[in-house]
Amino acid sequence: MDIRSLRYFIAVFEERSLSGAAKRCFVAQPSISATLAQLEDDLGTQLFVRHSKGVTATDSGAQLYPHACKMVNDLNTMRSMFSDSSAPLELSISLAPFLSGALVSQVLKTLLDEIPGLTFNLVDESEKADLRFTCNSYTSEGDVFYPLWEDNYVIAMTTNHWLTEFPSLSIKQIDRLAFISRKPCDIQESWNYLMQKQGVTMDVRAQVKTEEYALDLVAAGLGISLIPEHSLRDRSDVTIRPINDVTLKRVVGLAHSKQTSLPAHLINTILAVKQQLLSHHS
Numbered sequence: 001m002d003i004r005s006l007r008y009f010i011a012v013f014e015e016r017s018l019s020g021a022a023k024r025c026f027v028a029q030p031s032i033s034a035t036l037a038q039l040e041d042d043l044g045t046q047l048f049v050r051h052s053k054g055v056t057a058t059d060s061g062a063q064l065y066p067h068a069c070k071m072v073n074d075l076n077t078m079r080s081m082f083s084d085s086s087a088p089l090e091l092s093i094s095l096a097p098f099l100s101g102a103l104v105s106q107v108l109k110t111l112l113d114e115i116p117g118l119t120f121n122l123v124d125e126s127e128k129a130d131l132r133f134t135c136n137s138y139t140s141e142g143d144v145f146y147p148l149w150e151d152n153y154v155i156a157m158t159t160n161h162w163l164t165e166f167p168s169l170s171i172k173q174i175d176r177l178a179f180i181s182r183k184p185c186d187i188q189e190s191w192n193y194l195m196q197k198q199g200v201t202m203d204v205r206a207q208v209k210t211e212e213y214a215l216d217l218v219a220a221g222l223g224i225s226l227i228p229e230h231s232l233r234d235r236s237d238v239t240i241r242p243i244n245d246v247t248l249k250r251v252v253g254l255a256h257s258k259q260t261s262l263p264a265h266l267i268n269t270i271l272a273v274k275q276q277l278l279s280h281h282s
Contacts, residue, residue, distance in 0.1 A: 003075055005039045006068040008032050009047065013065050017054040073261045088117040089263065094129035095122055096138065097209045098184050099252065102233050103149060104133060107254075107273055114269045130260060135186040136251040145255045146270050149277050151228035153187065153248035154240040156218045161239065163224070168244040175200045178223030180214045181207045186250050191226060194246055 011021035012032065022029040040047050047061035057065070095104065112118055123129050139145045155174060157163050163173065171194065179202035185191070195202065205223045208214050211231040218225050219237040228250065232240055254270055256262060 001039060001042045003072060005035045005042075006072055008035045009039055009061075009064065010068050010072065012036060012048065012055060013057055013061060013068075015054075016056070018050075020054070069259050073259060088119070089115060089266065091118065091120040091131060091266075092123050092127070092129040093120050093131045093133060093254075094125050094127060095133045096125050096135065096184075096186075098182060098186055098211065099133055099135075103230050103252070103277070106277075107133075107148060110273050110276065111266075111269060114272070115266060118266075130256060130262065132255045134253070134255050136253065137186050139255050142258055143255045144258055145253055146267075146274065147251045147253040148270075148274050149230065149252055151230050151250050151252060152242070153226055153250075154229050154232075154242050155224055156215060156227040156232065156238050156240050157224045158219060158221050159237065159239045161224070163241060164239050166241060168242045170245045171195075171198045171200050171243065174202075174224060176203055178203050178205045180205060180217045180223045180225040182209065182211065182214050182225070183207055184209070185226075187226075187248050190248060194248075 008021060008025060008027075008031075011024045012018060015021045015024060018029050018032050018036075022032045025032065036047065043060070043064070045060040046058050047064060048055040048057055093108075108120070111120075125132075125134075136145055136147065155163070155169055163169060166173070181202070181204045194200075203223070206217055208217065211227055214225045214227060215232065215235060215238055217223070218227075219235075226248075227240070229240065232238055253274075
């Protein structure tokens with residue numbers, strides 16, 4: 001059993017076809033068949049059932065698949081550790097729609113400054129991407145998550161709002177006030193639960209997708225909003241107040257699938273960015 005046989009196995013498993021795997025691996029189909037047969041002999045188990053429409057993985061094949069992926073990706077990672085870090089690197093990065101602000105731009109700028117030859121395409125959250133800008137609550141066990149900063153949620157209001165008289169606010173104080181809602185929002189379920197528990201209702205005047213749109217409407221006097229504190233950097237047209245009877249926060253970072261192999265110098269740069277953000281905001 002060698003890495004080539006595992007690559008062929010992965011191709012057959014994902015293509016569900018020997019011919020499809022052969023095209024993907026740029027080899028002749030008999031080579032795929034022979035390598036797969038040798039792998040089954042080495043492991044002492046049948047990995048696929050052949051039929052007229054292709055192949056179907058057996059229980060043994062399904063069990064082997066994640067281990068094979070890990071071994072292949074681990075090998076790719078080891079190779080990338082010693083590759084030329086100045087070689088061109090093109091990444092696709094998705095951005096969750098509820099994320100915005102100067103910190104996101106700062107992270108992207110640092111990556112471009114620190115990694116020679118890096119270019120990236122920002123894509124929609126629904127599209128496949130090498131890296132995802134997201135929150136920890138939107139990751140799964142199949143992801144690797146690199147936390148970059150932590151955000152506390154605060155109440156945003158116009159600078160002349162009567163709530164500015166208070167250094168902090170309780171949930172009861174915002175009952176029935178005009179409110180700018182965001183959807184999607186990473187703490188939406190927690191916020192709705194809190195509202196229900198406290199018996200508080202919001203007079204929702206508008207619903208927007210991004211924090212920046214919400215802040216623009218707040219500044220225009222349409223209502224208050226629940227906003228991550230870091231999103232308000234350098235805005236003088238909005239005032240914030242912390243909530244004193246509950247703590248709502250999120251952890252923002254970059255994530256990718258465990259099946260995705262990224263160059264070591266990229267990972268090291270992401271970790272360095274985190275340290276820069278921590279030192280800057282400490």
